[in-house]
Amino acid sequence: MTGDKGPIRVLVVDDEPQIRRFLRPSLAAQGYEMIEAASGTEALARASDRAPQVILLDLGLPDMDGVSVIRALREWTETPIVVLSVRSRETDKIAALDAGADDYVEKPFAMGELLARLRAALRHRLRQGGEAPVFHSGDLAVDLVRREVNKAGQSVKLSPKEYDLLRLLVQHAGKVVTQRQLLEQVWGPAHVEDTQYLRVYIGQLRQKLGDDATHPALILTEPGVGYRLVSEA
Amino acid sequence: MTGDKGPIRVLVVDDEPQIRRFLRPSLAAQGYEMIEAASGTEALARASDRAPQVILLDLGLPDMDGVSVIRALREWTETPIVVLSVRSRETDKIAALDAGADDYVEKPFAMGELLARLRAALRHRLRQGGEAPVFHSGDLAVDLVRREVNKAGQSVKLSPKEYDLLRLLVQHAGKVVTQRQLLEQVWGPAHVEDTQYLRVYIGQLRQKLGDDATHPALILTEPGVGYRLVSEA
């Protein structure tokens, strides 16, 4: 499941550190999280393990040809690729675009335009819907895109706080989420101590989801630590 | 709907005949069928009745602002738009891209590069099947092309704001659209807090569409979050 919550991740591939330093504040100002890679092989590794939503790629890399990087990426992912290059030769552009790049921006570039092209590239990903990341556990199904919860085929109505709580558990399914984490994310940093909230709302969730607190099959209590949603298929 | 057989149709929007004459042989050589439009209103008409797979748009049109054309198109179609313009100001590019354009090429341009960018734009919407431009849910029918809303066969008259609101819900049918999204898109960024607008207009929509607020069959309320149009098959 692509847990596409939180900030949008942008993978910046460039071997020049000054370029990365130049981009970082501008991307951060837009609320993006910037991931760096200085070589082609590193780019492929980061694209795979960090799953960025968009890739900014310089063609002049030390270890691989830029077009080869594009082709390698396109073998398994359709993440938008915006090429950022000093090469202005038309054949370079054509090669990069036909290899699967989504856009081609020449250096030097205006930051505002680059950000606009980034937004345009991100739109493509959004529009084409993609697979709905639906979480399943037993007869529970949680669709984080549609904000829909089903239990044994029946739709379950949740209040905002209830849903937020369940969403956090789903996003960390199988792992323990501490009480502090839950309280901070749902009720805000001012209520990280109000564990009573948790007991009340976990109880409401269990009731609506048909889970028995003494023998829970969905939401497990880790005493003194937090709660865990079973991630079994 | 869009029986995408035969050659790929490219809509070229430019008021200068010599540009269109210049493009025609190159597009024909690639096997494209070229449709022409010399004004913004003609562009909107051709986009609707010829259903091109991609649109090449010049921003300097005699009757309408180029960005308005993009916005008007994006109200009902996701056909890729490649802007072709002599304007090189950064703000022009940003405005066009953020209005929904997929790419921005400055004149003069190299034909090879333009064709490559055209191919890149076409790739985006390739996998995306033929989108039905008329939305159905129960006995409600919304035709985003003709800007027409029918309920149980009867035409429904909507005010501009009412229509915008319904259009957004249709474009995200099945998914929850947050109050902020709706307010920003319909009333502008300055009114993202005026949730009262939403309650009034959602109420008007429900009344005109014959939906009961207490037991809604069309427009569902997600308390504290937003609204959702049921996307029943």
Added chain:
DNA sequence: AGAGGCCTTTACGCCGGCTTTACGCAACGA
């Protein structure tokens, strides 16, 4: 000038979610 449509704004009743309090229970250590 007049009429009508549309948007904005105000007022109000209602319902439900959130918070808070209270209490029972089980586990654990002294």
Added chain:
DNA sequence: TCGTTGCGTAAAGCCGGCGTAAAGGCCTCT
């Protein structure tokens, strides 16, 4: 055995969000 601590459940009151009606102002069209 008793006290302590943490967990689960029930219930009550408050507050805010939601839906509805309606009035006033602005605009356009006649």
